[in-house]
Amino acid sequence: MKLETYQNIVNGELVHSGHSYQELANQYGTPLYIFDEASFRKRIESYTANFHSDLFETQVLFASKSLLTKAIAKIIAISPLGQDVVSAGEIFVGLAAGVKPDKMYFHGNNKSDEELVYALQNEVGTIVIDNRMEASRLEQIAEKLNKRPKVLLRINPGVEAHTHQYIQTASLDSKFGESIFDEQIFEFITQLHESQFLNFVGFHSHIGSQVFDRESFFKASLAMMEFAQTSQEKTKYRITEINFGGGFGVYYTKEDQPFEMAEFLPEFVQNIEKESVRLGLKLNKICIEPGRSLVNASGSTLYRIGDLKDTVSGKHYLFVDGGMSDNIRPALYQAQYEAAITNKITEPATIEYTVAGKACESGDKLIENITLPQAITGDLLLVNGTGAYNYTMASNYNRLARPAMIHIDGAHHRLTVKRETFEDMMKNELD
Numbered sequence: 001m002k003l004e005t006y007q008n009i010v011n012g013e014l015v016h017s018g019h020s021y022q023e024l025a026n027q028y029g030t031p032l033y034i035f036d037e038a039s040f041r042k043r044i045e046s047y048t049a050n051f052h053s054d055l056f057e058t059q060v061l062f063a064s065k066s067l068l069t070k071a072i073a074k075i076i077a078i079s080p081l082g083q084d085v086v087s088a089g090e091i092f093v094g095l096a097a098g099v100k101p102d103k104m105y106f107h108g109n110n111k112s113d114e115e116l117v118y119a120l121q122n123e124v125g126t127i128v129i130d131n132r133m134e135a136s137r138l139e140q141i142a143e144k145l146n147k148r149p150k151v152l153l154r155i156n157p158g159v160e161a162h163t164h165q166y167i168q169t170a171s172l173d174s175k176f177g178e179s180i181f182d183e184q185i186f187e188f189i190t191q192l193h194e195s196q197f198l199n200f201v202g203f204h205s206h207i208g209s210q211v212f213d214r215e216s217f218f219k220a221s222l223a224m225m226e227f228a229q230t231s232q233e234k235t236k237y238r239i240t241e242i243n244f245g246g247g248f249g250v251y252y253t254k255e256d257q258p259f260e261m262a263e264f265l266p267e268f269v270q271n272i273e274k275e276s277v278r279l280g281l282k283l284n285k286i287c288i289e290p291g292r293s294l295v296n297a298s299g300s301t302l303y304r305i306g307d308l309k310d311t312v313s314g315k316h317y318l319f320v321d322g323g324m325s326d327n328i329r330p331a332l333y334q335a336q337y338e339a340a341i342t343n344k345i346t347e348p349a350t351i352e353y354t355v356a357g358k359a360c361e362s363g364d365k366l367i368e369n370i371t372l373p374q375a376i377t378g379d380l381l382l383v384n385g386t387g388a389y390n391y392t393m394a395s396n397y398n399r400l401a402r403p404a405m406i407h408i409d410g411a412h413h414r415l416t417v418k419r420e421t422f423e424d425m426m427k428n429e430l431d
């Protein structure tokens, strides 16, 4: 397992900022989500410092669907980050933690009237419109509430990004946004510009997730700026803001080769500056909205190893006390992870295990074929790179209680999410 900056080996044991995983497991129980605050704060600083321009205002938004708790939102609230939200529930958590609503961008392809009312009443700064029906619903709501929200339109630039490759114009049938290849779009954009009740300023797009190809981002940003220029020509109205989305790839296993964000971001900004001058755009604000790449490496999950079983076919199963209920990603899209037995970190890896969870699904395997030292019941298995899309996608399948979460900040650690109880899981149920 690739160690994170906050992990090192002391007396044959893996530790987190000097804290023994054995002691953390004893104090907080397992499975346990562990989040490293210091590395998160460092990444926030680096992103905001490197996504900077002298030509326009820059804003890094945290895609909060990747990891959102009150404690995380409190870190966002006192940081320079804005918050990308996709539901009233995410707005609620942000507000509860003190995130300024004017720094929120409200996305989503089917926001309900109730959610739009909630967003406007709470002064959410920017609504990212997905489609024509939403635009007219938002106009009616804004008129009724006597508001004039700032609005972006989500567009689909036809650059669909995959790991190591992109397919141009292949995403014409995406559920998100309006395609730039639709000639009718300029009529719609004119309506947005001329709306009495909307303050339409520009465009948003998000090309995909876990993208490793830098070129996809350059290509998509160019497509968006060219589209902004075309839009200005066709509608005679100025575009002043573009949100370029997130999706920057991160390391899970050796197969992943993420690019260095501290190098990429300044080049990305410079390219936007150069192209916007060339195209005659007068942007005054640009945004990006990373989720995974801000939080994933700060998170890990600690499990206690239970039974071990060898199948007749020779497969070695290692069972942990969590699984798809706390990390659905392997079952959902064959996501890969690395792991280590923290109390045997210096022992030679000799056995190929399949790490499986305790849920009643054959697909509940966290890691297929990982070579580890000989494990016994009671050992601790740590899976790295679980900061994003683990807690937020967790479920109570099989009535498994969702794990607790702790934050570690150097010498200190504290509980930030209590372990669920059986009563918690029943609290909405009536006779």
Ligand SMILES: *Cc1c(COP(=O)(O)O)cnc(C)c1O
Pocket: 063, 065, 066, 084, 107, 206, 208, 209, 210, 245, 246, 247, 248, 289, 290, 291, 292, 293, 388
């Ligand atoms: C999911 C999402 C993001 C963040 O994606 P990451 O891969 O976590 O960086 C940003 N913007 C939008 C609109 C999204 O849907």
